[in-house]
Amino acid sequence: MTEAAGDVLYVIVSAAESASGVGELVTLAQDAGWIVQIVATPSALAFIDEAELERRTGRPVRSRYRKPHEPKPPRADAMIVAPATFNTINKFAQGITDTYALGVLAEAPGLGIPVVVLPFVNDALAARTPYRRSLDDLRADGVRIVLDPGDNPWQRALEELGARPSGALASDTV
Numbered sequence: 001m002t003e004a005a006g007d008v009l010y011v012i013v014s015a016a017e018s019a020s021g022v023g024e025l026v027t028l029a030q031d032a033g034w035i036v037q038i039v040a041t042p043s044a045l046a047f048i049d050e051a052e053l054e055r056r057t058g059r060p061v062r063s064r065y066r067k068p069h070e071p072k073p074p075r076a077d078a079m080i081v082a083p084a085t086f087n088t089i090n091k092f093a094q095g096i097t098d099t100y101a102l103g104v105l106a107e108a109p110g111l112g113i114p115v116v117v118l119p120f121v122n123d124a125l126a127a128r129t130p131y132r133r134s135l136d137d138l139r140a141d142g143v144r145i146v147l148d149p150g151d152n153p154w155q156r157a158l159e160e161l162g163a164r165p166s167g168a169l170a171s172d173t174v
């Protein structure tokens with residue numbers, strides 16, 4: 001496993017238009033002392049400036065499962081899913097792991113890693129019963145959902161994390 005000197009925040013990016021602004025969250029998190037690892041869904045790669053985010057974080061953007069011989073990334077101390085799509089939220093709630101982003105999310109509640117989800121979902125989708133059920137199921141697993149983020153959703157998501165976590169269990173699977 002590659003160890004990082006400091007607390008590691010996984011910023012998990014899914015494919016909403018606002019993903020293009022996630023660099024602001026990176027900067028805010030770094031200013032707060034986090035080492036940031038970007039994990040993007042494959043669809044989100046079309047929305048982000050991968051090279052710019054790698055320059056800012058000093059780490060490769062991860063969007064696929066590693067090959068068995070490749071080193072593990074640093075363990076996450078916390079995760080923010082931002083922006084979180086309808087698709088990724090519903091799959092996270094269902095325990096589906098068909099993207100690397102969902103794979104790391106699937107384990108997080110069981111490992112005691114705090115997870116904040118910042119949905120970017122339009123009113124038509126947000127009104128759907130499966131979506132509302134997903135939010136309830138995620139809350140039941142201790143996942144925090146930011147529904148009314150105000151003027152600065154990135155800042156609000158970071159604030160929701162609150163104090164630094166400690167003592168999360170190690171993952172051996174991803």
Ligand SMILES: Cc1cc2nc3c(=O)[nH]c(=O)nc-3n(C[C@H](O)[C@H](O)[C@H](O)COP(=O)(O)O)c2cc1C
Pocket residue numbers: 013014015016017018041042043044084085086087088089099120121122
């Ligand atoms: C320009 C554009 C903007 C989109 N914005 C959103 C959005 O804000 N929220 C959302 O849930 N889906 C949005 N979508 C649809 C998602 O990209 C699509 O459901 C995708 O399969 C999500 O994949 P992911 O959850 O693996 O990232 C958008 C699609 C496009 C083409």
